Amino acid sequence: MKTKAFSSIFVLFAIAAGMVTMTPAAFADHSEVTITPAAGSGAPGCEDTADGCYIPSTATVDVGGKVIMSNTDTAAHTFTAGTAEDGPSGEFDTGLLMAANSFEYTPETVGEIPYFCMVHPWMKGLIIVQEVGAEEDDHGDDDMMHMEGAASATGMLSDGTKVSVWASAPMKGEMMEINVEFEGSEHVNHDIMVKQNGKEVLNDKGAHHHDGKGMHKTAALASSDPVNITITFQGYGVNDPKTGPIGEVVVFSNVVPEFGTIAMMILAVAIISIVAVTAKSRVVPRF
The missing domain is CATH 2.60.40.420 (Cupredoxins -  blue copper proteins)
Incomplete structure (x- = not known):
């Protein structure tokens, strides 16, 4: 009995040790x-x-x-x-x-x-x-996401279409690149507005993306503060009449893609929790 208990403890210790060695370091020295x-x-x-x-x-x-x-x-x-x-x-x-x-x-x-x-x-x-010993922040040299890897934030239209944005880090004096994807969609029409501290830095109306993917650039930013991105869906199709949930709005607040991986995950959850879909005068929160 004692031998079995000892063996079990040893196995648990080995598993724990393995997990520790497989877990990436959350902190790094930047002295x-x-x-x-x-x-x-x-x-x-x-x-x-x-x-x-x-x-x-x-x-x-x-x-x-x-x-x-x-x-x-x-x-x-x-x-x-x-x-x-x-x-x-x-x-x-x-x-x-x-x-x-x-x-x-x-x-x-x-x-x-x-x-x-x-x-x-x-x-x-x-x-x-x-701060000394702060959580490792995965900035890297590649600020531009170019629709690779995890999206900076995601939302959804009422017809189930997933809307994702990949954004470069907001930097004072620099233009911010924002890539948008309407997953699995073609001939997407939408408006996109980006504001920083209440000031409009991008207002692109009537954007059309053949494969549901497109890139937008803001004006040079006045600061490195987060931005708010509002995407208004304007229908699928090349000519009228267009189809889909026209007029619905997806809002991404406080987009700061330069946060580390863990912080980005938390931010994404926060963004999804406040996404609201607006159809005419009816607002339906999406949690």
Whole structure:
């Protein structure tokens, strides 16, 4: 009997140990990060690449950690906090950093710090300062979702059509890319409105997507705050009369796709819980 009990405990311990080894680390050390300019970034073009003009284009560091800005390019650059549109914000400025030179910065407060090169204003990057030991935030260098992987948020029309959006991270001074899919549908017509802090940044009416998928871009954003996305379905078809639940509205509130995986899942649930379908004057909450 004792032998069986011991064996059972051993098996449970082995299973638990296996689960621990299979579970990805939720936290990561960001005590130091090094940022370099992309090779040849002294000429336009790097802003259109996946890597961007600073590598990594989005860097995460702990409060009190070290950010090393190293010029590995052949041209001189600056790493200047702020944006090309609004100018320096004052957190840091390397001045003109010649090739093979470096500069160190230690952030003292949590937040996001956009920065750019004053000599080459197409060069833009972002530093995310987090609390020490904060949950790992899967920003990566690929901000654009391009309808790959899990959607930023999902909703549904009354006819059962799943509506999904993939959105890039909202960044001050940057356009936000929003991909929309009406699953399994063709010749979809819809309006899309995006607002940030109550200000309209996109109002695309009469959009038509042959395969139910389409991409929209906002105007340059005034901040990195979340956005609200409102999609109004305008029917299936190329010519009138169009079919489907015309006039129904799907709302996605506080869309912030730069959150980590766990936070994104929670956000998606919150979004689904507030989706309302509007048909004429009747509002039907969808939970």
